[in-house]
Amino acid sequence: MLQQKQVTSVLNKQKKRDEWFLTEYSVNPYEGCSCNCLYCYIRGSKYGENMSEHLAIKANALEILEKQLRNKASKNQYGVVVVGSATDAYMHQEEKYELTRGFLKLLLKYRFPVFISTKKLLIKRDIDILKKIDATAILPSDLKDTLKRGTILSVSISSLDEKITDILEPGAAKPSERLQLLFELKKEGFLTGVNAIPLLPFISDSDAEMEKIIIAAKAHGAEYILIGGLTLFGTSSADSKTLYYKFLERYDRSLITKYDQLYGDGYFAAKKYQQDLKERADRLCKKHEIRNKILAI
Numbered sequence: 295m296l297q298q299k300q301v302t303s304v305l306n307k308q309k310k311r312d313e314w315f316l317t318e319y320s321v322n323p324y325e326g327c328s329c330n331c332l333y334c335y336i337r338g339s340k341y342g343e344n345m346s347e348h349l350a351i352k353a354n355a356l357e358i359l360e361k362q363l364r365n366k367a368s369k370n371q372y373g374v375v376v377v378g379s380a381t382d383a384y385m386h387q388e389e390k391y392e393l394t395r396g397f398l399k400l401l402l403k404y405r406f407p408v409f410i411s412t413k414k415l416l417i418k419r420d421i422d423i424l425k426k427i428d429a430t431a432i433l434p435s436d437l438k439d440t441l442k443r444g445t446i447l448s449v450s451i452s453s454l455d456e457k458i459t460d461i462l463e464p465g466a467a468k469p470s471e472r473l474q475l476l477f478e479l480k481k482e483g484f485l486t487g488v489n490a491i492p493l494l495p496f497i498s499d500s501d502a503e504m505e506k507i508i509i510a511a512k513a514h515g516a517e518y519i520l521i522g523g524l525t526l527f528g529t530s531s532a533d534s535k536t537l538y539y540k541f542l543e544r545y546d547r548s549l550i551t552k553y554d555q556l557y558g559d560g561y562f563a564a565k566k567y568q569q570d571l572k573e574r575a576d577r578l579c580k581k582h583e584i585r586n587k588i589l590a591i
């Protein structure tokens with residue numbers, strides 16, 4: 295049984311449109327995420343080392359979200375809504391609670407476009423609603439001629455190696471299952487792609503590993519692939535940096551020195567690394583003729 299939380303707001307307005315995901319709003323049906331990825335940015339003392347033990351459902355969220363969407367729609371303030379920015383909207387508890395599905399019904403009713411990135415297969419349950427959103431959502435005027443549709447669906451992949459993802463993303467579907475999901479969503483006619491975020495330094499970020507992911511994404515119907523680096527927050531026992539370093543000790547101790555050089559005492563990889571990753575990603579996407587952004591123009 296999940297903890298029940300009462301909330302006063304569900305629809306968060308971003309300061310500006312996200313350049314990568316095109317989103318202007320975010321909604322999260324749950325607090326915490328049972329996918330339990332070790333590198334997850336929401337980690338920390340609030341959720342503990344095992345986030346599954348501290349999950350909460352926003353019990354009154356539908357009522358609040360409806361008010362907020364009605365208000366935005368009445369002012370014509372449409373924008374793409376990311377469903378699940380700080381949780382996977384399809385973590386397994388959703389099967390029982392169906393709150394993400396409730397959110398989608400409201401987003402359909404008030405005609406808001408959606409973006410979802412997931413590591414779980416349960417999204418297939420909601421294909422019916424997602425198709426209706428895709429066909430009827432009202433887009434911000436500057437996206438009408440470029441995006442042209444109301445639903446953007448990504449699967450998230452950090453590595454194709456199951457030995458790695460079984461440790462790093464213990465509650466997520468296997469990468470091969472996510473690729474199959476991508477294929478099925480594409481077959482249903484959706485705009486689909488891969489969020490290869492985060493790629494793991496010295497593990498899945500080499501040209502060869504990146505190419506494997508790009509080729510697999512394209513072969514399974516991705517129209518775009520968004521590639522980004524790894525951020526590691528915090529120093530407490532439940533923070534992502536601490537947990538990720540524990541993973542490195544288990545996976546390959548020799549990488550620890552390299553990570554120390556890359557991250558130092560900070561949370562972000564060195565600027566030079568980030569720039570190099572971007573340049574290599576751009577070059578490889580061009581080579582394999584796949585977009586590294588959602589919009590075709």
Ligand code: SF4
Nearest residue numbers: 327329330331334381
């Ligand atoms: S799926 Fe996303 S939100 Fe959930 S634990 Fe993993 S990184 Fe965090």
